Amino acid sequence: MYDFLILWDWISFSVRWLHVITAMAWIGASFYFIALDLMLRPSPDLPAGAYGEEWEVHGGGFYHTIKYSVAPSQLPAHLTWHKWQSYTTWLSGAGLLMIVYWVGGELYLLDPSKANLLLWQGILISGGSLAIGWIAYDQMCKSKLGDRPTALMLLLFALLVLMSWGYNQLFTGRAALLHLGAFTATIMTANVFFQIMPNQRIVVADLKAGRVPDAKYGKIAKLRSTHNNYLTLPVVFLMLSNHYPLAFGTHYAWIIASLIFLTGVTIRHYFNTMHKTGKGPHWTWAITIILMVLIAWLSTYKIEESWEDAEARSMSAQEQRFASAAGFDEAYNAVIGNCSMCHAREPVWGNMRWAPKGVFLETPQDVARHAEKIYLQSGVSHAMPPPNAVQMSQEARELIVNWTRNVRHLQ
DSSP states (O other): OHHHHHHHHHHHHHHHHHHHHHHHHHHHHHHHHHHHHHHOBOOTTOOTTEEEEEEEEETTEEEEEEEESSOOSSOOSOOOOOOHHHHHHHHHHHHHHIIIIIITHHHHTBOTTTOOOOHHHHHHHHHHHHHHHHHHHHHHHHSGGGGOHHHHHHHHHHHHHHHHHHHHHHBOHHHHHHHHHHHHHHHHHHIIIIIIHHHHHHHHHHHHTTOOOOTHHHHHHHHHHHHHHHHHHHHHHHHHGGGOHHHHSBTTHHHHHHHHHHHHHHHHHHHHHHHHHSOOOTHHHHHHHHHHHHHHHHTTOBOOOOHHHHHHSOOOHHHHHHHTSTTHHHHHHHHHHHHTTTSSSSOOSTTOOSOGGGOOOSSHHHHHHTHHHHIIIIISSOOSSOTTTOOOOHHHHHHHHHHHHHGGGGO
16 A cells, blocks of 8 residues: 555656646746737738737747738648647646545545535535636626626636635635636636637638638637736646645635735736836836735734644544554654654744644644655655754654554555
8 A cells, every 4th residue: 555655656746747847838838929929010011911020039040920910811831739738737737636635635625624525525526616617707708798808807806716715615725725726727728728729720720711710719819818828827826835834724815815816917917018018017016015915914814723622623534544553652652753843733943933834743633644644754755854853763764654554454
């Protein structure tokens, strides 16, 4: 079982690596084309139907780009489609969500202090909310609001705030912010798959058939691309938030997540304006700083249960399985003696105010809940505790390994 756990952790790492790489490719391409579109300039010698051109220099060479308002009069022999960066980012992200929050749902997804959900119910809400979110957003865009982009963006923001609050009523703080990011990323990739790419295929088909393409398809694609542009930075923040308890482990985590979407708007507005006019509105940075100060202030409100409440609560079935394994008492003492000074509800190490990653290792329930991570972090590897904090003995590490491997005898 635990040899497989090591393999599973490497699978998770590999999928995360793929996700980061493809996200970089997608975000880079998205930002580049937004900037290119805003930097286009008219020219008297442009081909018929062309909107503007841009000259660029990079890597020792010059590039001359021309954009057509709808499409060129004749389809070129070679046409590059930009889609797989988006698709691969979403697919790898969905795989990572399943690995971490579905397979590891007992630890990372469910919070019994918020909602008494079974794992299958949490998984159903997790996956179903992503699909329902896309349908709601898509219908909003197809309504008359599609002709009122500002009103549409405000309604989209309201939807994101509602989802942020809703996720925080059901899931752990870490899962709530991650799912809000996945909710938003699903909208972005679905924009590419269901709207932008199909509309581009219609334009290409019209060109091949000798028909003049309808300009409405470009208008639809531009609206969805603009939404993706403003949503990108908040999604990156939400995907990184699981490393920072100050973002997800506080009472106002859902408000923090909501405010991050506003910073995405102010930052992108600055760069979009700068690309278009050559000078960005500096007031956007002032608003961004104010928002981040507000976020930092909100993050100081802690929501964690007290030590007394944590020790008094009943163990889940998953926790009982680990707590009843042979060697638990010895392993528990090893963890308490080496880890609890930092991983406490009130840490006593240095000037630390919050437990790293919001992980508590004080009560038997805590240690049983985090058994698999303890095994990986302090048993088979020496990642924890940090050597400049505690010199954990090899004997203590072996106690942890033996205990967790004894769990397989309970299956």
